[in-house]
Amino acid sequence: MDSLFAVPFFAGLSLALLLPLVGNLLRLRDEWLATLGLAHLAAAGALLGVAAHLPTFVGALAGALTGAGAKQASGGRSNSAYGLMILAGWALTLLVAANTALGDALAHALIDGQLYFAGWREFAIDVIVLLAALPVLRWLAPRLLAARLFPERERANGLPAWRWHFGFDLLAATAIAAGTATFGLMASFALIFVPPWIAFRLGADWRRAQWLAAGIGVAGYGAAFWLALTLDQPFGPVLVGLLVLSFGISTLWCRPASADFLRMSRG
Amino acid sequence: MRVADSLLELHGARAGYAGPVTPAASFAVARGEVVGLAGPNGIGKSTLLKAVLGTATLFAGRIERAPEMRIGYLSQQPVRLPEVPLSGSELLATLGADRLTPPARLMEKLKERIDRLSGGEYQLLMLWATLAGEGDLILLDEPTNNLDASHIRTAIDEIAAARAQRATLVVSHDRGFLDAVCTRIVALEPVRG
Numbered sequence A: 001m002d003s004l005f006a007v008p009f010f011a012g013l014s015l016a017l018l019l020p021l022v023g024n025l026l027r028l029r030d031e032w033l034a035t036l037g038l039a040h041l042a043a044a045g046a047l048l049g050v051a052a053h054l055p056t057f058v059g060a061l062a063g064a065l066t067g068a069g070a071k072q073a074s075g076g077r078s079n080s081a082y083g084l085m086i087l088a089g090w091a092l093t094l095l096v097a098a099n100t101a102l103g104d105a106l107a108h109a110l111i112d113g114q115l116y117f118a119g120w121r122e123f124a125i126d127v128i129v130l131l132a133a134l135p136v137l138r139w140l141a142p143r144l145l146a147a148r149l150f151p152e153r154e155r156a157n158g159l160p161a162w163r164w165h166f167g168f169d170l171l172a173a174t175a176i177a178a179g180t181a182t183f184g185l186m187a188s189f190a191l192i193f194v195p196p197w198i199a200f201r202l203g204a205d206w207r208r209a210q211w212l213a214a215g216i217g218v219a220g221y222g223a224a225f226w227l228a229l230t231l232d233q234p235f236g237p238v239l240v241g242l243l244v245l246s247f248g249i250s251t252l253w254c255r256p257a258s259a260d261f262l263r264m265s266r267g
Numbered sequence B: 001m002r003v004a005d006s007l008l009e010l011h012g013a014r015a016g017y018a019g020p021v022t023p024a025a026s027f028a029v030a031r032g033e034v035v036g037l038a039g040p041n042g043i044g045k046s047t048l049l050k051a052v053l054g055t056a057t058l059f060a061g062r063i064e065r066a067p068e069m070r071i072g073y074l075s076q077q078p079v080r081l082p083e084v085p086l087s088g089s090e091l092l093a094t095l096g097a098d099r100l101t102p103p104a105r106l107m108e109k110l111k112e113r114i115d116r117l118s119g120g121e122y123q124l125l126m127l128w129a130t131l132a133g134e135g136d137l138i139l140l141d142e143p144t145n146n147l148d149a150s151h152i153r154t155a156i157d158e159i160a161a162a163r164a165q166r167a168t169l170v171v172s173h174d175r176g177f178l179d180a181v182c183t184r185i186v187a188l189e190p191v192r193g
Helices: A003-028 A033-051 A056-074 A079-099 A103-112 A120-149 A152-156 A161-183 A185-202 A206-231 A235-253 A257-266 B045-053 B088-094 B119-131 B149-161 B175-181
Strands: B008-016 B025-029 B034-038 B057-065 B071-074 B137-141 B167-171 B184-187
Touching: A003 A033, A003 A120, A003 A161, A003 A185, A003 A206, A033 A056, A033 A079, A033 A161, A033 A185, A056 A079, A056 A120, A056 A161, A120 A152, A120 A161, A120 B088, A152 B045, A152 B071, A161 A185, A161 A235, A185 A206, A185 A235, A206 A235, B008 B045, B025 B167, B034 B045, B034 B175, B045 B057, B045 B071, B045 B137, B045 B167, B071 B119, B088 B119, B119 B137, B119 B149, B149 B175
Parallel strands: B034 B167, B034 B184, B071 B137, B137 B167
Antiparallel strands: B008 B025, B008 B057
């Protein structure tokens, strides 16, 4: 592979592994829409950062963290809060794009998902984010699982649960900001949304669902990179299209677990 | 009885949400005891448990918990996610409830996803997860929900087996179950006048 494309490939690859794992926990918390809300705020933050002569990732991170902080402060752990973020981020992104010189080009890159602009800085950031996030996710996952299934347990035992929930919010915001700055808004959303959806349907248990989600993310990313390069297509839409296709294929041989649940509830 | 002897003491406790809904309750639960809370529907048995948890408001009296005590709680309607790739054994490990050997009928289901268990199997799993977890005081709110007769027998056996290490407070509308599983029953009486 030409070194011109090797750096963006490996920058994105680390996030293709990480974002589905973050997505599994967001799906567990029924907060998959979080990705789209935080990604929109990250895009708006990236554009504002560029207007202030800051690196793209710094602005994106500030935007996503602002969203995570506002959600925590308002106690609004719900998809309604993320709906508001989507609207605010979308409006801000397009307004900044329309009123700054560099903004218009960058807004297109963020929305189209042009991975090939990612350089050594994005590569370094993405690898650091991956290496920092993996052990944190491993530590957080059992706590978030217990909190989801036994919500009263934390309060009854005076556990410092807000730290786990806020810590995960920050981690998700950072991963989404890195994704948005590396390969755009919708590609990040697709990686955090589709592989976990398939893994939740097909995974025999939590451990295998992690492997499955990460595997789908990496395989979809690799295939999209090769296809986009070969066919001279924008990377973001190709990745999103492939992931949607993979979901469609997954429905052919497995009914959703919820069907079993409904059957048992009735019987 | 002082908290030094018991893990939980209620002294004239009246609990509720917008206002008090329970009559004043006074009793204690010590390690090795299984105390049942009985009373007519709507008297606030579950609310009293939630006041111990801290999720309902205490309007009068006081609730004393032994220091450093950990609580295990089985809700009247345990959270059931329609789709989650989590096996029974992973759920138990998550709660630190995998050190004890589960009942045989649960063992054979532990590799299955929890969203594919029947209602009774899921309830039994959640009950076992609560009993075998790290709680010193176990609060069980209608633990026989969704259980058939054979599952209830298993539940009685497991609560009895866990008794020595724990203090257990059980709410149930099923007086026969309370009689079978409890060492003592506290009846909540409606407030007169």
